[in-house]
Amino acid sequence: MFKHKNSASIMDGGFANVYYDYPDMDEFISKFSQHLDAFNNVIPLEDDSIPVIFWQDPTIMSFFARHLNGELIELKSSYFSSKMNTKFFSDKFSLYDINYDPEHHIANPFDGDGYAREKHILPLIEDGKILTGMYDLRRASIYKRLPTGTSTRPYNKSSEIYPNYLYAKETGVSLNDLKRALFVLITSGGDFQDDGSISLPVQLGYLYEDGEMKGRVQELMLNNTIEKM
Template sequence: MEKEFIKETQHSVTLNVTAGKIDSFRETERTTGTVRVYENGCIGVAGALGEPDEEKLTEQAKEALSFGIPYPCLLEGALEIEERDDEEILPIPELIPTMQDFLDRLGALCPKFAFSHKITLAHNRKEYRNSRGRHLVSEGRSFEIALIAQNRGSGNLFDTFLVWSGKHFDADAVLAYFKEQYDAYFMPADLEPGRYPVVAGAVELLGTSLRHFVGDLYAAGASLLSGKLNEKVFSDKLTVCDDMNPKTTYGACFFDAEGCVSEDYRPTLIENGVLKALVTTKKTAELYGLPNSGNADAPYDGVPGIGFHELYVKPTAKTLKDLVPGKAILIFIAEGGDMTPEGHFVTPVQMAYLLEDGEIKGRLPELSIGADFFDMLGKDYIGTVCDVPYKNAALTAVMMDVTKD
């Protein structure tokens, strides 16, 4: 009988902000334990909330083998890695005064905005070990300021978001970053409908297409990508991974729920335009004869299924100006879009800026953007840049049809 043991502790302190003032302090700590056992091609799982009793969970997991849930695959072999990134970001007792001071300064810098929402300091630890000698420990901290901004008098629930996350909080730098977006918000801009380079976080452009990368759907022939594994179907500039690397996805755990560790902690789906893998668990990879991408996720008492973290698109340009010289559209909020069964993607854009030579020139009215899935990632893919001044994340550029409602 093979066995896996997982223990996870998530500790967080969250401040709620209303009208620029902190009005609550929430502290939560949640520890869970999981034992999974494997015998005769089946899996048995037991989990508990609270400090785990491994022996008791092991007995319960053995009993769960009687459900007969097939899980025919081998556990990962011996490997020991410990990734600890647990340097304190802000001491908890200083959190309220430090952040209220920050909010007061932000309010003075951005008087036309009303601010609300959350500031969260998190500390997570996850340990995985199995009967084949694998022992992995991931421990990390993250800090996020996520503010909803309402333009006073607009009547809207929210007009934009100001979000920053990082490991080193420098109030002056974050304030300057937010102020730049505030100033841009109040500069009106316009453009004629047509085809433009559209720049956005990768998930805003590709999020609705992710299901086509799911191994089960692929094997069933129901994915737009079915039959295209190891084929060059996209732009040769395009490399797309799931980002489990804590250096770029703060607080991320570098291994998946089955203890799989990818190169650079980033399971690769597309490499230089070639479809290299689908999103799988060990089981679905085995079942369909696919490479295992290492994308297992699991509830603390459940059988592993697939999970996805953050999209990482390999940078192709050094600066935003290099990526999109001339006119381009920078998407800030694009919610509610979807793709037809044939792969035509359309989304309304609630907040966007006009870029010229990589600099924000003003805020655009509401737009719609649309493109074909294969074109977006193929002939119309422009490239990706990281370390950009806006959005605190990498940005991907695609040529798209832009319409105004």
């Protein structure tokens, strides 16, 4: 975490990285010092439309976690209820539920019902086509669907449908490939509407041009729909 010396905020930003052995701190400092340099260079963003790269934003994945709930789909209460088995997204978009990947510290071979599915990587959306919702054993039996191994069981409740770990497949395009893009590091307070639209306040974002971090953008509001994102 860091705070600018002239800022009235409690904090102004932070860095995160995952290491599976002891990190080289000199490399870490060198890697993220560019963020501190760019933070001091505030750039007004005048583009009405610009590619946006998110840093693991939970707001977006929470929309899929809710609306790919099998029971909501069956009850016609999900945004995706009328879109199942259709190519709704770009063919570059695939979304998977992963329940077992020890290399990345994901280890849920059994779900809350004790069910172990055959595939550790379950396609929910593949090449833009919505394939399936998520079902625990009880809902799968009620709606004549296959269980997906995606339930959690609190100590004081019956099982609830919830993903293990949602993972969006890489497209092979990085910030270095985009001529101009916004990298969003911190967002808070945004939410999706039931029609798939979203308004997302950005507290900290950086402007990239030709793969180089140019500076920090002023706080702004992102508006889009889940389909176009």
